[in-house]
Amino acid sequence: MNKKTHWLRSQLHGPALLALGTLWTSCGPATLDEPQHGELGTSESAATVDHRPFTVMTYNVRQVNADDTGSYTWTQRSPNVIKLIAARNPDIFGVQEASATVIQNDLITAFQANYDYYKPPNGSPKMIFYRRSRFQLAAGTDVQGYFSIANPYTSGTCFENAKGRTASWIKLDDKLSGRQYFLVNSHPAHSGSCGLAREKNAEQIRAVITEKAAGRSVVVFGDFNSDPQHPSWAGDDSISLLETGGSPTLFRSARHTGETTASTATYNSSWKSASTSYTRLDYIFVSGGDMTTSDQLIDTSTYSGITPSDHFAVMATVRPAMFQAGSTTDTQGNGSSASTRLYFADVTGDGCADKISWNPTLAGGATQVFRSNCNGTFAAGVVNDNGTSASSGTSFYFADVDGDACADKIYWNPTFDTGHTRVYLSNCDGTFRWSNSNENGGSESSATTFYFADLTGDKCADKVYWNPTFDSGRARIYLSNCDGTFAWSNTNTDAGSSQNSDAHFYFADVTGDGKADKIVWDPAADSGRTRVYASNGNGAFTFLTAHTGGTSGNAETRLYFTDINGDGHADKLFWRPDYREGRIQVYLGSATGFSGGPLMDNTGYSQSANTQYFFADLDGSGAADKVYWNYGAGDGGSRAYLSRY
Numbered sequence: 001m002n003k004k005t006h007w008l009r010s011q012l013h014g015p016a017l018l019a020l021g022t023l024w025t026s027c028g029p030a031t032l033d034e035p036q037h038g039e040l041g042t043s044e045s046a047a048t049v050d051h052r053p054f055t056v057m058t059y060n061v062r063q064v065n066a067d068d069t070g071s072y073t074w075t076q077r078s079p080n081v082i083k084l085i086a087a088r089n090p091d092i093f094g095v096q097e098a099s100a101t102v103i104q105n106d107l108i109t110a111f112q113a114n115y116d117y118y119k120p121p122n123g124s125p126k127m128i129f130y131r132r133s134r135f136q137l138a139a140g141t142d143v144q145g146y147f148s149i150a151n152p153y154t155s156g157t158c159f160e161n162a163k164g165r166t167a168s169w170i171k172l173d174d175k176l177s178g179r180q181y182f183l184v185n186s187h188p189a190h191s192g193s194c195g196l197a198r199e200k201n202a203e204q205i206r207a208v209i210t211e212k213a214a215g216r217s218v219v220v221f222g223d224f225n226s227d228p229q230h231p232s233w234a235g236d237d238s239i240s241l242l243e244t245g246g247s248p249t250l251f252r253s254a255r256h257t258g259e260t261t262a263s264t265a266t267y268n269s270s271w272k273s274a275s276t277s278y279t280r281l282d283y284i285f286v287s288g289g290d291m292t293t294s295d296q297l298i299d300t301s302t303y304s305g306i307t308p309s310d311h312f313a314v315m316a317t318v319r320p321a322m323f324q325a326g327s328t329t330d331t332q333g334n335g336s337s338a339s340t341r342l343y344f345a346d347v348t349g350d351g352c353a354d355k356i357s358w359n360p361t362l363a364g365g366a367t368q369v370f371r372s373n374c375n376g377t378f379a380a381g382v383v384n385d386n387g388t389s390a391s392s393g394t395s396f397y398f399a400d401v402d403g404d405a406c407a408d409k410i411y412w413n414p415t416f417d418t419g420h421t422r423v424y425l426s427n428c429d430g431t432f433r434w435s436n437s438n439e440n441g442g443s444e445s446s447a448t449t450f451y452f453a454d455l456t457g458d459k460c461a462d463k464v465y466w467n468p469t470f471d472s473g474r475a476r477i478y479l480s481n482c483d484g485t486f487a488w489s490n491t492n493t494d495a496g497s498s499q500n501s502d503a504h505f506y507f508a509d510v511t512g513d514g515k516a517d518k519i520v521w522d523p524a525a526d527s528g529r530t531r532v533y534a535s536n537g538n539g540a541f542t543f544l545t546a547h548t549g550g551t552s553g554n555a556e557t558r559l560y561f562t563d564i565n566g567d568g569h570a571d572k573l574f575w576r577p578d579y580r581e582g583r584i585q586v587y588l589g590s591a592t593g594f595s596g597g598p599l600m601d602n603t604g605y606s607q608s609a610n611t612q613y614f615f616a617d618l619d620g621s622g623a624a625d626k627v628y629w630n631y632g633a634g635d636g637g638s639r640a641y642l643s644r645y
Helices: 003-012 015-024 074-088 101-111 156-162 195-213 238-244
Strands: 030-032 054-060 092-096 115-118 128-131 135-137 144-148 166-174 180-186 217-223 250-252 282-287 291-299 313-320 328-330 341-345 354-358 367-372 378-384 395-399 408-412 422-426 432-437 449-453 462-466 475-480 486-491 504-508 517-521 530-535 541-547 558-562 571-575 584-587 599-601 612-616 625-629 638-641
Touching (some): 054 217, 074 101, 092 180, 092 217, 101 115, 115 135, 166 195, 180 195, 238 282, 282 291, 341 395, 354 395, 395 449, 449 504, 462 504, 517 541, 558 612
Parallel strands (some): 054 092, 180 217
Antiparallel strands (some): 135 166, 217 282, 250 282, 291 313, 328 638, 367 378, 395 408, 408 422, 422 432, 449 462, 462 475, 475 486, 530 541, 558 571, 571 584
16 A cells, blocks of 8 residues: 555544534535536645645525514524534634624634634624634734725616625644645625626635735635526626636536536525525635545525525535546547547556557557556557457457456457457567457347456456346356456346346445455436445355445446545446536445545546546556546547546
């Protein structure tokens, strides 16, 4: 285990995990944002130390208002606002609309035992609270302040809405890691027609980051009164300006595709009367590079039948990103044709996955190997004359079936050689030699899918056969003889089967015992959950868990199972181009399954169905790296995003 991996495991099992755990122990209900092409230019800078996870909340607590009577008065709401914040136990939280002295005093009294705070000396302070045991105010002068948001209007409703608006900022140092942060809490003008005021706010936030942040990692939060995904609020570019209007690039903690819905709205339009107008106004942004968010939630808790404010509290965990923001591009073997197939596997045995390309219409149907340079780039190609195919019906698989640490080539075409799988053993130099035509486990049905993974822990990949129309959709196991041949083992009798052609099987080591487990996802079964069956080490499996996070009943969803942080447990990655604006959501793996809340991956995102992702260890770090490829985009090159672990 490398040093980074040891660090990550220690952090996620230490105090930071306790903070994460508070997201799921509150007595009130919460709406969790479930998972759903871009090159990110943010570089890794700021401090040399890494992040340790911490939680951030933004909450518009609603000002004292003469129209609020009975249960809606601040006197009645105050205990429940405090109860909600305390239940979520954030490490940092910012409030808006705390202009009344009574609100300020109530919050300070409730939290001053554990939190220090900054209350700007103005009539509408954007207060920022931070846990005293975790953070401290930066040393020196000019470490906290506020600015008035310029009012671009001279009269009318928007002038009144934009009048007296402010934002606050503060510099904090993490006592646990030494990492330095720059935080901004803002609340610009409301009303859908007052977008110019919100754009001015975004410009000023960008300016203060440039002037004051000085290399610190940036967290921006607040009620931004803007929803670019609300049909009637078009023309307001403030959210886009916050994200892309300067350096560093900022990313929302949570995203959704399409119009805002009841489950993604942060403003409670039904606070006093029924409403179906849904808007997302409250956001948390973090600077990209080596930082991202996870466990995003919108707290919809009610007390005595109402929420404590007309806004919901929004929360996320700020944590290290999984992949480096910058990418390397390789155009070898790609082509610009949908007929091209790419594979990534270590065929040379140096610990770094190589790039393999095949197009049945090129080079006589030969596969080409581009040896890894162990940095995300690849050397000139080696043409394989053995095992060529000019048929688009051929499938190739690359897996180490003989245990020499070099991935071998397996060829299968249901219309050729009576559907036998044909094995070409690796010469560990990018070429392969003929071995045999497997008589065990062949298929002449195009509905069959083969998988090759080490189910027993002997370092030799075994063969799995699945056909939804055969043997009641059960997986059939052929154990490797470690010489390129396979022996019949068993038909799985566990519940991990499917007769649905849209179902998918995956084989990856989730439990960390060195043996690939079986994961089954059937969008039409078990509410779209992924079910994990732990390997028994003999080709049979025992049910372990059904993952309730990242569920999907949409057959277009793509799931990947691979160890992206090098801790020995396969992680679950969820992607669909029309979900979460094409961002991959990561659920970290453990001996008992996958984490409940997703981690947002902002690198190499895509909203194109033609995009393909591959995960393999390209640099020999022990963690899987990400490869993005879209044959129809740009130069058709594959882009590698290396794991940060």
